[in-house]
Amino acid sequence: xxxxxxxxxxxxAAHHHELDIVRQAGHIGAEVRGVRLSGSLQPEVFGAIxxxxxxxxxxxxxxxxxLDDAQQEAFGRLWGELVPHPTVPSRDGTxxxxxxSRHGGRANSxxxxxxxxxxYPQVSILRAVVIPAYGGDTVWANTVAAYExxxxxxxxxxxxxxxxxxxxxxxxxxxxxxDLDEEGTKRYRDVFTRRLLEAEHPVVRVHPETGERSLVLxxxxxRLAGHxxxxxxxxxxxxxxxxxxxxxxxxxxxxxxxxxxWDNRATQHYAINDYGDQHRVxxxxxxxxxxxxxxxxxxxxxxxAPAVRAAEAARAVA
Ligand SMILES: O=C(O)CCC(=O)C(=O)O
Ligand SMILES: [Fe+2]
Numbered sequence: 001x002x003x004x005x006x007x008x009x010x011x012x013a014a015h016h017h018e019l020d021i022v023r024q025a026g027h028i029g030a031e032v033r034g035v036r037l038s039g040s041l042q043p044e045v046f047g048a049i050x051x052x053x054x055x056x057x058x059x060x061x062x063x064x065x066x067l068d069d070a071q072q073e074a075f076g077r078l079w080g081e082l083v084p085h086p087t088v089p090s091r092d093g094t095x096x097x098x099x100x101s102r103h104g105g106r107a108n109s110x111x112x113x114x115x116x117x118x119x120y121p122q123v124s125i126l127r128a129v130v131i132p133a134y135g136g137d138t139v140w141a142n143t144v145a146a147y148e149x150x151x152x153x154x155x156x157x158x159x160x161x162x163x164x165x166x167x168x169x170x171x172x173x174x175x176x177x178x179d180l181d182e183e184g185t186k187r188y189r190d191v192f193t194r195r196l197l198e199a200e201h202p203v204v205r206v207h208p209e210t211g212e213r214s215l216v217l218x219x220x221x222x223r224l225a226g227h228x229x230x231x232x233x234x235x236x237x238x239x240x241x242x243x244x245x246x247x248x249x250x251x252x253x254x255x256x257x258x259x260x261x262w263d264n265r266a267t268q269h270y271a272i273n274d275y276g277d278q279h280r281v282x283x284x285x286x287x288x289x290x291x292x293x294x295x296x297x298x299x300x301x302x303x304x305a306p307a308v309r310a311a312e313a314a315r316a317v318a
Contacts, residue, residue, distance in 0.1 A: 029250030039074025203293025
């Protein structure tokens with residue numbers, strides 16, 4: 001009987017799950033409705049979420065108040081190994097990075113997460129814990145669409161460039177003096193840069209799952225390999241301006257309990273610092289990524305000094 005029944009069901013019905021997806025902008029971003037995130041999602045639901053992420057680059061889920069730290073981690077583990085931030089201490093007993101507006105956690109410049117590591121995270125999952133009454137939106141940009149928007153001759157140039165990324169990037173360049181004088185910001189910066197971590201990445205990486213080409217830039221870039229910082233600045237401005245064109249972005253108005261998931265290999269993001277002294281807290285897990293490779297197949301290179309790397313390893317074991 002079961003053989004007869006199953007022969008009437010389309011073969012793919014057992015493997016595919018239809019998500020309720022509401023696109024939020026023309027070139028990036030979609031809200032997924034009707035899913036309760038957890039570490040025990042049905043494999044076909046998880047598979048559908050993963051496919052949607054590769055397509056839309058950032059996904060939003062409202063109403064996930066049931067997630068606590070442990071459940072956010074359990075959901076994160078479905079994607080791969082959770083990696084703590086290399087220099088900012090995790091929340092007690094977890095692998096979560098907490099960004100608290102009262103302690104300098106305001107990521108208001110364009111970046112891809114942790115690109116000063118050679119194998120930077122593939123995916124980040126952010127949960128809204130405390131959200132201000134107004135302001136504090138986050139904006140994501142599609143770095144694949146940005147690459148595709150370049151004229152062919154600029155693409156050909158970008159394909160050959162490599163950039164040095166470091167955790168000691170020029171914070172002052174985009175912050176107002178008032179921001180920098182703030183005690184919390186200073187302390188956050190000191191912790192963030194307590195060990196110099198550096199990596200060289202191709203400016204154009206080939207996405208290991210989609211094969212798409214994307215721009216690997218953002219605020220951790222220090223300069224282009226083989227170019228003066230002066231020339232690097234000009235060339236980088238041309239490329240970066242294609243990343244954050246408004247047509248290429250999506251902006252999310254947070255509510256407490258929302259979750260955003262982004263493909264960190266295909267996006268940059270910017271947390272808008274327009275909420276004054278209102279309180280804002282978000283918590284993030286990041287999923288281990290692989291070493292990027294460029295259009296010519298050449299991989300990224302770890303430039304972190306061996307002594308620093310050894311100290312990192314010793315710390316991880318301790
Ligand atoms: O605060 C936010 O909305 C985003 C912060 C950020 O850059 C991150 O979580 O990676
Ligand atoms: Fe970030």
